[in-house]
Amino acid sequence: xxxxxxxxxxxxxxxxxxxxxxxxxxxxxxxxxxxxxxxxxxxxxxxxxxxxxxxxxxxxxxxxxxxxxxxxxxxxxxxxxxxxxxxxxxxxxxxxxxxxxxxxxxxxxxxxxxxxxxxxxxxxxxxxxxxxxxxxxxxxxxxxxxxxxxxxxxxxxxxxxxxxxxxxxxxxxxxxxxxxxxxxxxxxxxxxxxx
Amino acid sequence: xxxxxxxxxxxxxxxxxxxxxxxxxxxxxxxxxxxxxxxxxxxxxxxxxxxxxxxxxxxxxxxxxxxxxxxxxxxxxxxxxxxxxxxxxxxxxxxxxxxxxxxxxxxxxxxxxxxxxxxxxxxxxxxxxxxxxxxxxxxxxxxxxxxxxxxxxxxxxxxxxxxxxxxxxxxxxxxxxxxxxxxxxxxxxxxxxxx
DNA sequence: GTCTATATTCTGATAGAC
DNA sequence: GTCTATCAGAATATAGAC
Numbered sequence: 001x002x003x004x005x006x007x008x009x010x011x012x013x014x015x016x017x018x019x020x021x022x023x024x025x026x027x028x029x030x031x032x033x034x035x036x037x038x039x040x041x042x043x044x045x046x047x048x049x050x051x052x053x054x055x056x057x058x059x060x061x062x063x064x065x066x067x068x069x070x071x072x073x074x075x076x077x078x079x080x081x082x083x084x085x086x087x088x089x090x091x092x093x094x095x096x097x098x099x100x101x102x103x104x105x106x107x108x109x110x111x112x113x114x115x116x117x118x119x120x121x122x123x124x125x126x127x128x129x130x131x132x133x134x135x136x137x138x139x140x141x142x143x144x145x146x147x148x149x150x151x152x153x154x155x156x157x158x159x160x161x162x163x164x165x166x167x168x169x170x171x172x173x174x175x176x177x178x179x180x181x182x183x184x185x186x187x188x189x190x191x192x193x194x195x
Numbered sequence: 196x197x198x199x200x201x202x203x204x205x206x207x208x209x210x211x212x213x214x215x216x217x218x219x220x221x222x223x224x225x226x227x228x229x230x231x232x233x234x235x236x237x238x239x240x241x242x243x244x245x246x247x248x249x250x251x252x253x254x255x256x257x258x259x260x261x262x263x264x265x266x267x268x269x270x271x272x273x274x275x276x277x278x279x280x281x282x283x284x285x286x287x288x289x290x291x292x293x294x295x296x297x298x299x300x301x302x303x304x305x306x307x308x309x310x311x312x313x314x315x316x317x318x319x320x321x322x323x324x325x326x327x328x329x330x331x332x333x334x335x336x337x338x339x340x341x342x343x344x345x346x347x348x349x350x351x352x353x354x355x356x357x358x359x360x361x362x363x364x365x366x367x368x369x370x371x372x373x374x375x376x377x378x379x380x381x382x383x384x385x386x387x388x389x390x
Numbered sequence: 391g392t393c394t395a396t397a398t399t400c401t402g403a404t405a406g407a408c
Numbered sequence: 409g410t411c412t413a414t415c416a417g418a419a420t421a422t423a424g425a426c
Contacts, residue, residue, distance in 0.1 A: 012391080028307055030226035033419065047392050049421070109304055112223055143381075145374050146366070153378055156355025157348045164347055171341070179340050183348055186338075187382045207409080229402060241404080242410050250402070 015041045016051045020058050025102035029059050029113045059110060060118040066103040067125035070096060074132045082140025089133055090184050091177045093158045098173055104162050130155060142188040154184055210236045211246045215253050220297035224254050224308045254305060255313040261298040262320035265291060269327045277335025284328055285379050286372045288353045293368055299357050325350060337383040349379055 019040035023032045034055055038045040052058040073096060077085045097104045111119060134151045137144055144150040158180060165176060214235035218227045229250055233240040247253040268291060272280045292299045306314060329346045332339055339345040353375060360371060 026307070028223060028225050030223050031308065034421085035419080043391090044393060045420085046394080046422080050391060055420070112221065113226065145377060149366075149371070149374050150378065152355060152359055153352045153375065156358070157352040160347060160351025160355075163351070171344075176344070179344050180348065182340060183345065183382050186384070187378050189381070228400075230400085238409090239411060240402085241412080244403070245409060 012041065012043065012047070013051045016048055017058075017062060021062055021102045021106065024059065024062070024110065025105040029055075029106075029110045056113075056115060056118070059106075060114060060122075062103065063107050063110065063114070063118075063122050064125070066100065066107050067122060067129070071125060071129055071132075074129055077132070077136070079135070079139060082136055082142070085136045086140065086142075086184065086188070087181055089136055090154075090158060090181045093155070094161050094177050094180060095173065097159060097162050098165065101162055104159070108159065137188065141190060143190050144188050150188060154187070157183070207236065207238065207242070208246045211243055212253075212257060216257055216297045216301065219254065219257070219305065220300040224250075224301075224305045251308075251310055251313070254301075255309060255317075257298065258302050258305065258309070258313075258317050259320070261295065261302050262317060262324070266320060266324055266327075269324055272327070272331070274330070274334060277331055277337070280331045281335065281337075281379065281383070282376050284331055285349075285353060285376045288350070289356050289372050289375060290368065292354060292357050293360065296357055299354070303354070332383065336385060338385050339383050345383060349382070352378070 016037065019037050020032075023036055023040060034048055035045050038048050041048075052061070074089070074092065077088055077092075079085060107122075111122065114122060130151050133154060134147055137147050137150055142150075161176060161180065165171075165173070167173070171179075211232065214232050215227075218231055218235060229243055230240050233243055236243075247256070269284070269287065272283055272287075274280060302317075306317065309317060325346050328349060329342055332342050332345055337345075356371060356375070360366075360368070362368070366374075
């Protein structure tokens with residue numbers, strides 16, 4: 001979209017972040033140039049540097065904002081009914097990630113492209129998110145041999161939904177949530193037993 | 196490592212692939228230059244083109260070879276005892292992926308950077324691998340609401356091991372295999388039941 | 391705040407000597 | 409088969425006009 005010279009700081013900033021999010025998710029951070037982002041926004045490349053000091057910071061802030069939003073949404077569980085909390089966590093994780101496919105993709109794929117300090121900060125936020133699930137597993141009488149492993153296994157399983165789920169496919173998101181909750185429930189449920 | 200002029204085709208080819216595998220896994224396909232690969236191998240950049248027509252083909256062949264090797268190793272299960280086959284699959288997937296961390300990383304992260312025809316070929320191979328697990332789930336009397344979803348959930352869960360497992364850590368690989376098998380067994384086991 | 395123009399470095403790939 | 413040299417273009421980031 002062509003643009004004329006003028007003052008648009010109030011809307012250009014969000015548009016830069018949105019364009020970067022979209023392009024980084026599609027093609028990868030390293031494969032996307034500042035020129036491509038500028039073209040998507042409809043400005044010249046120099047204008048981008050009013051909104052980010054450099055490309056690396058742009059990536060980092062997208063990832064950080066996503067992780068903070070995820071974390072803020074995740075810590076609202078009541079923590080008094082572990083089974084209900086676990087179910088809520090499962091449904092929440094699937095829904096939240098479904099609503100933000102680009103941010104999820106970047107948060108999992110572009111860790112390699114973060115400079116060490118930025119990487120450490122994102123990893124710390126990820127650890128906090130894992131701790132939410134871990135504390136739910138700790139609070140309940142779940143049949144879990146190793147809480148840390150169960151945490152990582154469940155999160156990996158749930159996050160995997162975003163690699164194949166498409167709205168309008170064979171299953172609704174609700175049906176997917178239902179089935180994953182059933183699988184998680186059985187995985188950590190008290191019945192265990194022999195086969 | 197500096198090299199002198201001469202004929203080394205018998206060893207340079209594998210060294211090019213090994214260097215590309217390593218660098219692509221560390222930094223991402225788009226972030227790695229042919230010059231970096233050449234430096235890692237110890238040749239000048241022009242020499243690389245004796246072994247690949249271009250960078251894209253180098254990536255594609257690494258991914259294709261990995262998927263073919265994975266598939267060949269996976270179809271050896273007997274298919275007559277579903278529960279044993281499922282356990283073997285779980286242990287196999289974890290061990291195989293643990294032995295090839297760079298190839299696994301690339302196979303899951305660099306799909307975006309494949310040209311359409313190459314992407315289709317890799318996706319087909321991935322589908323065949325998923326079909327191996329799906330047929331095991333089909334052969335047994337497993338308590339699975341949707342076989343396709345269970346297949347994808349299990350593979351995502353197992354593949355996630357490679358994001359955190361490190362030899363010499365708190366748990367041995369055997370212990371990890373054991374715990375994942377226990378989780379998968381409960382997830383698809385016949386006991387199901389209420390909570 | 392955005393533009394145009396530019397500095398500097400790097401990119402994938404090729405040509406031809408040895 | 410590897411080297412050196414090179415092409416043509418693209419990369420990030422900056423400077424200064426408006």
